[in-house]
Amino acid sequence: MEEIVLKAEHMFKEFGATKAVTDVTLQVRAGTVLGLVGENGSGKSTISSMIAGVYPPTKGTMTYLGKEYHPKSVLDARKAGIQYLTQEQGTIDGMTVAENVFLGEEDQFSKVGNVSMRKLNQVARKILDENGLSYVDPKKPIETYSFEDRKMIETARSLSQQPRILIIDETTTALSQKGRDRIYEIIDEQKAKGTAIIIISHDLDEVQRLCDQVLIMRGGVYIDTLSGEDINPNTMRQKMIGRELGGTYYRADTTCSYQDEVVLSVQDLTVDGIFYQMNFDLHKGEILGIGGLSECGMHELLKTVFGAIKPTSGSVTLTEGLKGETQLKNTAVSVRNKVAYIPKDRDKESLFQATSIKENIVASCLDKLKKGIFISPRSEKKTAQKEADRMEVKMQNVEQMVRDLSGGNKQKVVIAKWLANDSRVFIMDCPTRGIDVGVKAKIYKLMNDLKQQGIGILMVSEEMMELIGMADRIITMKDGRQNQVFTRSAQLSEADIIAAII
Amino acid sequence: MKNILNFVKSYSIAVAVPVLLILVLLLVSPETRSWGAVASLLQQSFAPAILGWGVLLSMKVGNWDFSIGARYVLAAILAGNLAMQYSLGLIGFIVLAMAISIALGFIVGYTYRLLRIPTLIASIGLMLIFESFTRIIYDGGGLHLTAEYMVLGTFPWNLIMFVLCFAFAYWLYYKRRLGYNVRAVGSNATVAQTNGINAEKTKAMALIVSGVFAGLYAILSLSTSGVISAVSGTMGSASTVFDAMMCVLIGMAIAGKGSVIFGVYVGAIITQILKMGMMAIGVPTTFNKVIIGIVVVLFMVASSRSDLIVKLKAKLFKKKAAA
Numbered sequence: 001m002e003e004i005v006l007k008a009e010h011m012f013k014e015f016g017a018t019k020a021v022t023d024v025t026l027q028v029r030a031g032t033v034l035g036l037v038g039e040n041g042s043g044k045s046t047i048s049s050m051i052a053g054v055y056p057p058t059k060g061t062m063t064y065l066g067k068e069y070h071p072k073s074v075l076d077a078r079k080a081g082i083q084y085l086t087q088e089q090g091t092i093d094g095m096t097v098a099e100n101v102f103l104g105e106e107d108q109f110s111k112v113g114n115v116s117m118r119k120l121n122q123v124a125r126k127i128l129d130e131n132g133l134s135y136v137d138p139k140k141p142i143e144t145y146s147f148e149d150r151k152m153i154e155t156a157r158s159l160s161q162q163p164r165i166l167i168i169d170e171t172t173t174a175l176s177q178k179g180r181d182r183i184y185e186i187i188d189e190q191k192a193k194g195t196a197i198i199i200i201s202h203d204l205d206e207v208q209r210l211c212d213q214v215l216i217m218r219g220g221v222y223i224d225t226l227s228g229e230d231i232n233p234n235t236m237r238q239k240m241i242g243r244e245l246g247g248t249y250y251r252a253d254t255t256c257s258y259q260d261e262v263v264l265s266v267q268d269l270t271v272d273g274i275f276y277q278m279n280f281d282l283h284k285g286e287i288l289g290i291g292g293l294s295e296c297g298m299h300e301l302l303k304t305v306f307g308a309i310k311p312t313s314g315s316v317t318l319t320e321g322l323k324g325e326t327q328l329k330n331t332a333v334s335v336r337n338k339v340a341y342i343p344k345d346r347d348k349e350s351l352f353q354a355t356s357i358k359e360n361i362v363a364s365c366l367d368k369l370k371k372g373i374f375i376s377p378r379s380e381k382k383t384a385q386k387e388a389d390r391m392e393v394k395m396q397n398v399e400q401m402v403r404d405l406s407g408g409n410k411q412k413v414v415i416a417k418w419l420a421n422d423s424r425v426f427i428m429d430c431p432t433r434g435i436d437v438g439v440k441a442k443i444y445k446l447m448n449d450l451k452q453q454g455i456g457i458l459m460v461s462e463e464m465m466e467l468i469g470m471a472d473r474i475i476t477m478k479d480g481r482q483n484q485v486f487t488r489s490a491q492l493s494e495a496d497i498i499a500a501i502i
Numbered sequence: 503m504k505n506i507l508n509f510v511k512s513y514s515i516a517v518a519v520p521v522l523l524i525l526v527l528l529l530v531s532p533e534t535r536s537w538g539a540v541a542s543l544l545q546q547s548f549a550p551a552i553l554g555w556g557v558l559l560s561m562k563v564g565n566w567d568f569s570i571g572a573r574y575v576l577a578a579i580l581a582g583n584l585a586m587q588y589s590l591g592l593i594g595f596i597v598l599a600m601a602i603s604i605a606l607g608f609i610v611g612y613t614y615r616l617l618r619i620p621t622l623i624a625s626i627g628l629m630l631i632f633e634s635f636t637r638i639i640y641d642g643g644g645l646h647l648t649a650e651y652m653v654l655g656t657f658p659w660n661l662i663m664f665v666l667c668f669a670f671a672y673w674l675y676y677k678r679r680l681g682y683n684v685r686a687v688g689s690n691a692t693v694a695q696t697n698g699i700n701a702e703k704t705k706a707m708a709l710i711v712s713g714v715f716a717g718l719y720a721i722l723s724l725s726t727s728g729v730i731s732a733v734s735g736t737m738g739s740a741s742t743v744f745d746a747m748m749c750v751l752i753g754m755a756i757a758g759k760g761s762v763i764f765g766v767y768v769g770a771i772i773t774q775i776l777k778m779g780m781m782a783i784g785v786p787t788t789f790n791k792v793i794i795g796i797v798v799v800l801f802m803v804a805s806s807r808s809d810l811i812v813k814l815k816a817k818l819f820k821k822k823a824a825a
Contacts, residue, residue: 075698141759
């Protein structure tokens, strides 16, 4: 049996009245991968954050390499040999690659407080080369590189410290397949070197592939530890949400069904350099999926349809706007005419993080809540409460700050906001990105309900199974152009879609 | 060769813009067409650039420090009067100005750190207190420096002092841990914090160290003018702060990939050119700030809305092609 590197016993973490982690015990062994799995808000990121020194535990003890361990900060944990990779960007604009590689640790290159850039660049060069990033120039500003390259630079920084424990917290979610493959290679290499790895992921296939043991959490509480054959998506899903979910949670029907009436018409829509000559109609009660590689222009297409990007040419027409046929020329017109947009990056593009759930939910429907020249606080609260309850947002109350919610609950708030505005068309960009199976199932059910009510949904997804599972028709895009249209059927497979987009 | 090319590229705009503006100034104002006038213009930009570097540290980390103007006035009045009263000589004046200015910086930095109130509120509160002191001490008479204390305001001493200050600012911003932390916190405080950088401490340190630059500014500006009055009216010192902020805003916009320390000096030159240019063409002083304000906005647009510039270029070239 491998050596136990870290033991966390009877761990508790409370944020005010919220109990994020309650009495969880775990241990990690050298050269093994431990998966932490649970719904959004289950406490898995909180416990790994305590190990990484982000938060001190409210109660509990940690033993690291046989000694009691109380990290005071991330830097403290890092110095002890615990590296923490997250989903968010961990590098800083306005600084060079080398400066980012040694962020917070530049003292090792200083004499009498003077940082030697020459030495810093040299060592950074070596680290980048060792991690397959020889094409990265350590002297260049970090912002000249893509998100993925930056994540890889951050990973190289962590690995250069020869960690004893590597925590990978949903890092793969934001990466392309190439980036993910590189992370998988790193995990294999580190495992062989005897590093203990903790991985948090919502991709259960990924967890099955990588982990030796999987610890399941629900609502901040330990549920079970799986190993061997038990590590499979069905068992994990069932334990995560505490009930049988069935093999599939997409639409049960396999036929294309929508009404004849068109709700939104896109004609010759072009944004030079991004996408060209897009033509399609969205019908009442239709889920129209758009698929392609991440850079094919599909995300920008949705933004343009909503009015957030001005097209070079073409038009977007809402057939039943407030004043009849309406051109969606900007976002204000779209919102006024009950068009909803759920962006891919909810944190940056959709939520006011430092305000309450209530204020976020009512933001799109203030006109509806007006009484004379006043916005009634009572109606605000009532509307927010109603929509939050409808979406089953896990919260203390509607006054809670949105930034304190988990990813899945934040997405519920985004959807609740558009439901509060009585939206008639939904534009959804990767609506289940970075979300656990429980919330995913909830969103799919909601989409189906909206469809039954005759609402049109235009959805982009990077998950082929999501498109196949939910859409009536799928338009594929390649290099900024529309290339094929698939109609919902039991025979439609991932291979058909992939063949069209690559 | 590649490095030289990159260097030239990095500083091309920061050098080209003031050169162009100087040429325009020479065109519109015949009396400025002499080396002496241009040299004087460059020298007049020394002091605002020095204060600008102090303000840069604060602005970069997200501090709003309105006290720096009042701090410089108070330090100058106290140091100059004490030095003359006790015949401390030039060195004594320099030491006192620096010590008092740094002490005032400590007061602002620690007020922010201990009370944990926004820098805007802390600095405005302290600014009002410091301004009052300038009116209380020496019966509000300010300071009239005698000639022996004004050596640093003459050429080449002012140039030497400026070069030393430039080197100090550059060293602090690019070579010291503090500068490193300031840049990190200013760009992304959350990531900086998760990398072990104490953002609050860095913000307080930026306020304290800005005291060094306020002291240097007091020495150079007093050595040039020899006179400083007590601050009259509420927030009378704010115009000094706004002038320095303008240098920083233009400097940040114009620096591009080059050094922002150099950019701030260029910002100071541009501000001086505008002031001289407006005088030369007879713009009433009431409109000076309006024009400078418009120029700052234009620089900000040029630096932060590259898409607009690209569109403008595309339109211009389209028109030319069509013609």
